[in-house]
Amino acid sequence: MLVPLSNTPRDYAWGSTTLLADLEGREPTEVREAEVWFGDHLGSPARTADGRTLDQWLSDPPAGAQAPQRLPYLLKLLAAASPLSIQAHPSLTQAAIGFAREEAAGIPVDAPDRTYRDANHKPELIVAVSDRFLALAGLRPLDASLRLLAAIGPAADGLAVRLRGADDSPVAAIAWLLSSDAAADVAAIIDAARTAESAEFAAELELACSIDAEYPGDAGIVVALLMNFLTLRKGDGLFLPAGVLHAYLSGLGVELMAASDNVLRGGLTPKHIDVDELLVVLTPETGVPPIVVGSPVSAGVSRYTVPVDDFALLVAHSAEGASATLPVAGIAIAVATEGSPTIVGARSGARHTLAPGTAVLVTQDEQELLVEGEGVVFLATPGQ
Template identity: 60%
Template sequence: MLLDLSNEPRDYDWGSTELLAQLTGRTPSGRPEAEVWFGDHPGDPATIPDGRSLDAWIADEGARFGVPDHLPYLLKLLAAASPLSIQVHPSKAQAEVGFEREESAGIPRDAAERTYRDANHKPELIVAVSETFRALAGLRELDATRRLVGRLGAGARELAERLSAPDAALDAVLEWVLSEDGRTAAPGLIAAASQGRSDEFAAELDLVRELDSAYPGDPGVIVALLMNLVTIPRGVGLFVPAGVLHAYLSGLGVELMAASDNVLRGGLTPKHIDVAELLAVLDPTPGPVALLHADEIGEGLARYAVPVGDFTLLVARVTAGSPVSVPIDGVGIALATVGEVSLEGGLQTSVVLRPGAAVLVTPDEGALRIEGDGEVFIALPGARPTVSR
């Protein structure tokens, strides 16, 4: 079965008023439109043509078509006009322990202070659909951060001293930044960084001014100063495994993640920050991050190879007269981002997709034939899907 999916954009403050409208060719609503979720996650399940939510359809009929009780992944369109919170996600083992601890403590799952809302991990992949997509990802190599902070003058002396020790540990520096002492020091540090000048780190210092405008005095601005600033070209991905600090800044992307809502925040947010748990989950190893290019696996078909079993992402780029065949191993979701394409399943069911439209592909279809002129992303389970809800 090919089952049309739709959803309303989520209106988070950081969302773009234009990017999703431009993608789909409609008039902007004038409201922030941040994310469109295509999946069965109970936080915002997609809708099918008869008005039921996807999770309800799966519960009612999914087994007849080989669909599992829950999808192991969540596919999204993400459109950021301003920075999201700095965050990190736990490993599967950490999530299981943390979820059980908070369940035993009787903390409501929707409580503001709740950290573990399920027992699953949340590795994620973002692929740029706009010409560029900006992000912060991982902690910058220590010598480079020392050079950057050294450009900031006397106002950043305490941070510079903490970074200058031969045995400086970035998790200890982060603990100070997010402590009461660090929060007190944050306005002075941000002012020093805002006034800083450096040819080597011009983009990073521009970002400090941008973040301070959006989150005045937030210690997360200083956390961002310790992170790698990454510009992702269109069609290229960034994979974020457990423990890696990250924040999306601006742009339109296709995001695919394990089905989880476990987030530990590290700044640029008014929401709860559990510093101790953040540091327990964090991988403080500094160094650059690698961008992920899709590997060609067939004519017009490529795969973003990620080291997790929950999901894999394919991209099909088709031109008139050159159809692409896509094997479907498990339940899939196809999402169009360019042009107009026709999808035909192995059971001879078919659907036409335009940018922003998505369809669930049930396992019994076996394969997809994609024709037309455009681009389609296809989410599928990985080798060993794991989901816990």
Template identity: 55%
Template sequence: MLTRISNSPRDYAWGSRTLIAELEGRRPSGAPEAEVWFGDHPGSPALVEDGSGRTLDTWLAEESAALGVPARLPYLLKLLAAGAPLSIQAHPSKAQAEAGFAREEAAGVPRDAAERNYRDDNHKPELIVAISERFEALAGLRELDATRRLVQALGDGPGTRALRAHLEGADATATLREAIAWLLGPASSEDVVDVIAAIDGARSEEFAAELALARSLAKAHPRDPGVVVALLMNLVTLMRGEALFVPAGVLHAYVAGLGVELMAASDNVLRGGLTPKHVDAAELLSVLDATPSGAPLLAPREVAPGVQLFDAGVPDFALAAVTVDTGTAELDLSGIALAVAVGGIVEVTGASGERVTLQPGQALVASAVESPLRLAGAGRAFVAMPGRP
């Protein structure tokens, strides 16, 4: 079974007005276009283009037994186009999600309530691969000594003195956790305003890009403590084809660019600023991994000619990047797969002989019995499938 699927872009305010339209080769709609979901998530299930009018969640539920496919996908594949920074956020581990979901269910918090933290009982590790020339993100907490140098560039106002004091601890992880707890708490409000004001005049050759981003964040989110939290995070620029993997507890915020995103099938988000949405600082801190490190980059490995696999070692998903140029590339599937083309023309043929041609932005669903998939033409596609158990 090899069947085309489609969906419409979601118009979140942070979405780009051009990137998805340019990929698909069409005129921009005029509205922000943030994400296109290729999956069965009930928030925006893809449409199965088999003439039945069914969405992918309904299609899987009704056809799973006959086709030998699962009734639910363990992952969600997206095109993500950021025209403005997303909220600073982290996601829970599986155990944290199960406990949090059970707690809110017992408390009777409606699943669609704005203050709900856990809308399901699943974790949400996620992977993003840049498909624009550049993709910018904040990901993970910077090494503490480097952050101290950045804060030194902010001058000597009362807020920056208070921030420096909160960054003086010997244990880097505990120090960063306490600093974030302070920034997101009510006691810091005047100091946060002072730090944000100091950003405008700060100069540093080492941290010029970080300060430039902070100034733009401050204009969009005045008085938001997330602007200062962002100063503690790694600013990452991915070039086309490079990837970030964000495991449970790691703070991140995508800033600008177009990428293919793959995540576990969950809607659990704990926010830490740069958003008008609900911020539960205590709950965020309960899942936060405050260990400082470099950016969480994920390098692929070549598994076949023209096929690179991004494998984060989670059971929910793995992502193959397939490039073909007049020849043919073969990909062994580990289960039901979704494929999306991001350049050129890609012809996908399954083991049954079924064939679907994809242009940029077009996608399909393939059952595991179609393995190996053969991709031909001259283009590039990404194929999502289950990961290692």
């Protein structure tokens, strides 16, 4: 069974006024469109053609449809025009403990100062749909960060001293940066970064200046200087397990994650920041996260292999006059990003043509999905 899905873009402040409109071939508006959720998470469940939310549909599917009560994953289109908050996500154990603690405290689940909105972890995979997708991800190795701070000059000496005594982890230095004790140092580092020169770190210094224009004086700007600045090319993926500090900066991507909305923020946002809890979940290791590329599965089909059981992501590139076959391992959601491909349920024979930015739920009894006509289709399924 194929079930068309739709949803209204979420209008977060960092969203783009053009990226989703361009993808869908419509005129942009002045409204910032940041994310479109294709899933049953109660924060913004997708809607089916009969007007029900997807969680309602899953609780009472049509006769003969094989469907779980809840999806283990959440699929999104993400369109960033400016930086998202610097953030990390909890492990499954941390999420369960944090959610239970806030439930016992009587904090409403939709309260602005709520940290844990569910009891699930949130590993995530982003795949670039735009030609470039910029991100900060992971903590840069300390020797490289010390070279960057040396380029900034004496204003960064206090931070450099803290990093040299950090025992290979900058977490304690980040804790200091996010405290009121570091306010004067943060302001001085940002000011010095405006005129600093470095061939090795020119992009990072330019980024700090551009972020300062969005979030003047924010301590997250200096935290960003301790993170890896990555450029994903179209089709590149970035996997972020629990505890890895990151911030998407700009671009359009397909994002797949465990079904959770738990975010621990550390700057560059007007939303609730819980520094103490961020430091609890933050992974202390440094290093550059690897770029994930699709591994061929069959003609025109690749899989982004990630080490979690919650989800898997496949992509089909189909050509006019040909077809590609996507395996359906459990209930799946397909979303198109190029062309006008027609998907066909192998078991039911049901057909649905997708325009870029549109999605359809595929029940697990289909077993396979044929993609006909020219286009690109991403398929989210439970992990294996």
